[in-house]
Amino acid sequence: MAPMDRSSDPDALSAQEAAREHVRPRRGARPCEPVPRPVWIGSAVVTPARLPDLVGTAVRCALAAVWLVSGGMKLADPLQAAVAVDAYRVLPAALVPVVAAVLPLLELALGGLLLLGIGTRLAAVVSAVVLLGFVAGLVQAWARGLSIDCGCFGGGGPVPPGEEQYPLTLLRDLGFLALALWLVVRPRTLLALDRVWDPPAGGHDARSGPGDARPAPVDADRTAGRTW
Amino acid sequence: MGRSERERRQAAQARLQAAGISPAKKSGGAARGLMIGAVVLVVAVGAGLYVAWQNYAAPVEPTYPVARDGVVVTAGNPAAPVTVDVYEDYLCPSCKQFEQIYGDEITAALNDGKAKVQYHHIAILDDRSAPPGYSSRAGNAALCAADAGIFPAYHERLYADQPAEGAAGKTVEELAALGTELGATGDFAGCVTRQAETQAMTDATDAAAADPAVAPGGRFGTPTVLVGGTKIDINDSGWLSNAING
Known part of the structure; x- marks a missing residue:
């Protein structure tokens, strides 16, 4: 360590602090800028600015769990997976086994990537596309009056009329879609390999989350530490 | 901005x-x-x-012999070394996928005389069509198709055209017309109209459900596949080649 006393040497500001000074100039016109107050979450103190990171981490792990469970259940019973795919009555018979073979592995891959936080934004984009496909399949089945179980987590196939769960299933899929979209917009999370490989530059963790209309005062952040 | x-x-x-x-x-x-x-x-x-x-197995034209004994249709050379028993219901979605996935591989084995398949015609999903009864109706028609010399093609078409659960499914007339389309010989339409094997199928269904080799623990579902009298896991994609190659 350099034998330097920060408090007594104003020139010894770290680049990090200087950068923060710079990209968040005190314009005077923003007297209402909230002072970050520490928040207790578990035993760790986090500043409010890090809350989106925590939320994003939970979102990422939740979506990973969804994919791992659904992919695993389908992989355990391939014939049933084919029945579930066929029940949507969208694909020609020859393509049903192909989709039924690819889907479980794709789901497991997405789950694994999200769990480890590798290529989070890519995995989230693909997740959203796949989920949109599921939603479209459900909507067309509902509109055509097919009586099917979605087979989202294994099982699936035709069910006796009246035993469909379209509204509930659709709501659930849209919830999963929301998780994916969060990560598309804001892929930065904690405990992710992405973060190890691409550490945030200048300690600017305070990125705005989705729905935060405030113009992000962290332009410098966009050049470095961009997470995919 | x-x-x-x-x-x-x-x-x-x-x-x-x-x-x-x-x-x-x-x-x-x-x-x-x-x-x-x-x-x-x-x-x-x-x-x-x-x-x-x-x-994936390349599509092959069935050339194997077919014989019928009651509700059991034996496909392939009766002297073939490997005996496969298949319990199917024509309204069962898993049976459709079973045929979709393994059908060509089975046909090839039957053509080559490496195995024979005994198709047990049963009906457990009669109440899943509206009006009820499609499973029995289609089963009867398939047995007629065996007599009329068109079982392989008829069997395949019944699965390809499988109705959704809760749908009516093909009528007797439509089942008869399908046979004619596939080149049925003899009085196919009359046989389909008689629906003579319904009671025999019901009895066979009860017998299968009571057979511990077919329904272990009393759980009977379709498709159930036995190789040499032992139930096998149809998710094991190598079940047929394992049976043939020992």
Whole structure:
């Protein structure tokens, strides 16, 4: 360590602090800028600015769990997976086994990537596309009056009329879609390999989350530490 | 707004430079995550396609002999070394997928005389059509098709045209017309109309459900497949080649 006393040497500001000074100039016109107050979450103190990171981490792990469970259940019973795919009555018979073979592995891959936080934004984009496909399949089945179980987590196939769960299933899929979209917009999370490989530059963790209309005062952040 | 991303970046760079700060170089880590993620996804899809390709068997024209004894249709050479028993219901979606996935492989084995398949015609899903009874109706028609010399094609078409659960399914007239279309000989329409085997199918269904080899623990479902009298896991994609090659 350099034998330097920060408090007594104003020139010894770290680049990090200087950068923060710079990209968040005190314009005077923003007297209402909230002072970050520490928040207790578990035993760790986090500043409010890090809350989106925590939320994003939970979102990422939740979506990973969804994919791992659904992919695993389908992989355990391939014939049933084919029945579930066929029940949507969208694909020609020859393509049903192909989709039924690819889907479980794709789901497991997405789950694994999200769990480890590798290529989070890519995995989230693909997740959203796949989920949109599921939603479209459900909507067309509902509109055509097919009586099917979605087979989202294994099982699936035709069910006796009246035993469909379209509204509930659709709501659930849209919830999963929301998780994916969060990560598309804001892929930065904690405990992710992405973060190890691409550490945030200048300690600017305070990125705005989705729905935060405030113009992000962290332009410098966009050049470095961009997470995919 | 109105400024492009690039302009904003340049402005940010300029401000940082003005302050004498050199921003951290791009580590390339983001690209690494993207690359690994893309590779993993491509490999997963490729592995799925490979599995599907492994299960694929070239379509073959059935040339094997067919004989009927009550509700059991024996397909292939009766002297074939491997005996496969298949319990199917024509309304059962898993049976459709079973035929879709293994049908061509089975046909090839039957043509080559390596195995024979005893199709047990049962009906457990009669109440799943509206009006009820499609399973029995189709089963009767398939047994007639065995007599009329068109069982392989008729069997395949019944699955290809499988109605959704809760639908009416083909009527007696439509089942008869399908036989005519496939070249049925004799009084096929009369046989289909008589529906003579319904009671025998009901009895066979009860007998199968009571047979511990077919319904272990009293759980009987379709498709149930036995090789040499032992129930096998139809998710084991190598079940037929294992049976044939010992």
